[in-house]
Amino acid sequence: MKVRKAVFPAAGLGTRFLPATKAQPKEMLPLVDKPIIQYGVEEAMASGCDQIIIITGRGKQSIEDHFDVSYELETMLEQRKKTDLLHIVRSISDMIHVAYVRQKEALGLGHAVLMARELVGNEPFAVLLADDVIDNPVPALKQMVDVFNQKQCSVIAAQVVEGKMISSYGVFETAPAEGFNGRLFEIKNMVEKPKFEDAPSNLAVIGRYILTPTIFDCLAEIKPGAGGELQLTDGMRLLLKKEKMYGYIYEGRRHDTGDKLGFLKATVEFALKRDDLGAPFREYLKALKL
Numbered sequence: 001m002k003v004r005k006a007v008f009p010a011a012g013l014g015t016r017f018l019p020a021t022k023a024q025p026k027e028m029l030p031l032v033d034k035p036i037i038q039y040g041v042e043e044a045m046a047s048g049c050d051q052i053i054i055i056t057g058r059g060k061q062s063i064e065d066h067f068d069v070s071y072e073l074e075t076m077l078e079q080r081k082k083t084d085l086l087h088i089v090r091s092i093s094d095m096i097h098v099a100y101v102r103q104k105e106a107l108g109l110g111h112a113v114l115m116a117r118e119l120v121g122n123e124p125f126a127v128l129l130a131d132d133v134i135d136n137p138v139p140a141l142k143q144m145v146d147v148f149n150q151k152q153c154s155v156i157a158a159q160v161v162e163g164k165m166i167s168s169y170g171v172f173e174t175a176p177a178e179g180f181n182g183r184l185f186e187i188k189n190m191v192e193k194p195k196f197e198d199a200p201s202n203l204a205v206i207g208r209y210i211l212t213p214t215i216f217d218c219l220a221e222i223k224p225g226a227g228g229e230l231q232l233t234d235g236m237r238l239l240l241k242k243e244k245m246y247g248y249i250y251e252g253r254r255h256d257t258g259d260k261l262g263f264l265k266a267t268v269e270f271a272l273k274r275d276d277l278g279a280p281f282r283e284y285l286k287a288l289k290l
Contacts, residue, residue: 001152003145003210004051005119006044006126008037009112011057011103016258025060027130029263032270032277035066036257037130044128045096047142052098053119055112067098108229113211114219122213124148127232129207133266136252140208147180147248148210154239156187157208158247159254164196169204170233172247183249187240192226192233203247205233206254215239 014026021029027037041052056063070089077086101115113127126141134140144155161169173189191200209232218238225231239245255266268285272278 001124001148001212002048003124003126003148004049005123006041006047006049006052006128006141007113007116007120008040008052008054008128008130009103009109010037010060010063010130011055011106011112013106016260017263023059025063026258027060028062028066029257031133031257031263031266032274036133037063038066039133040128040130041067041096041098043134043139043141044126046139047126047145049126049141050096052096053101053116054098055101055103055115057103057106064098064100106229108224108227108231110219110222110230110232110235113232113235114216114230117216120213120216124154124210124212127207127209127211131256131258132207133255133257134206134208134250134252135255135269136250138251140250140252141210143250144208144210144248147184147246150179151244151246153243154212154215154236154245155210156236156245156247157206158185158203158249159206160202160249161204162202166199166202166204167193167196169193171199171201172203172205173200174203174247177246180248183251185247185249187245187247189240190233190237192231203249206250208250209236211236211239212243214242218242 010025010027014021017026028035044052054063074086074089077089099119101119103112103115128141140157144157147155158172171191171194172187174185175188177184177186215235219230219235222230222234222238225234256262257266271281
């Protein structure tokens with residue numbers, strides 16, 4: 001089995017970024033000059049996925065427009081011989097096949113994934129949460145695909161989280177697994193946001209998943225959990241009773257762009273890495289009297 005499809009849940013309201021997200025999707029907020037969701041789409045493409053499925057909701061039209069052809073803009077850029085900008089714009093619409101599913105109500109991450117069932121079909125697929133932007137020469141999802149190709153089981157991204165911050169995450173209960181330089185482990189259970197003293201490990205669930213199609217039956221079977229929503233964690237816990245699942249501690253730097261401070265840090269770090277912006281921006285930062 002090969003992972004060819006990537007699902008992006010993008011129907012949330014983005015309330016943590018109000019008022020900026022009152023009239024535009026959180027996923028379209030730019031890190032420097034590229035929307036958050038595009039980083040995830042490019043990661044999926046670089047990991048071998050050739051079909052992108054975006055779960056949208058009310059007020060998300062600009063996501064569809066972003067990945068669509070913009071005839072007027074392209075014509076204007078062509079007429080003005082702005083070939084560099086024309087290439088950038090066309091590369092977005094030519095990027096890949098994108099399909100959209102409308103989630104009429106925001107009923108949880110598990111429900112969003114379940115909405116993709118008909119388009120995914122009976123094959124493994126990736127789920128990427130656009131808020132988690134992971135920077136690494138080898139994409140985090142590509143690392144996970146390599147694990148899946150060997151194990152042929154669901155693979156969940158993990159990150160070591162020390163101290164009381166672990167209570168903000170889903171946490172793995174694990175058993176050792178061989179290979180992949182000690183970064184792989186077998187998942188025995190998952191606990192959602194445990195108290196620090198009750199956490200079964202310091203390994204937290206991060207927003208990258210490769211799931212087998214059995215997850216859809218599990219999500220259809222579970223009852224609504226916290227907040228009256230279908231929780232993906234509950235579905236994965238049921239999946240554990242049917243199949244093996246692995247966790248993988250990815251290599252790379254994760255930016256939580258769903259958090260205001262995390263978004264600001266990511267913007268600074270991505271700007272500093274740019275050939276066209278890095279040097280002058282670095283000089284500007286040095287000149288600030290902090």
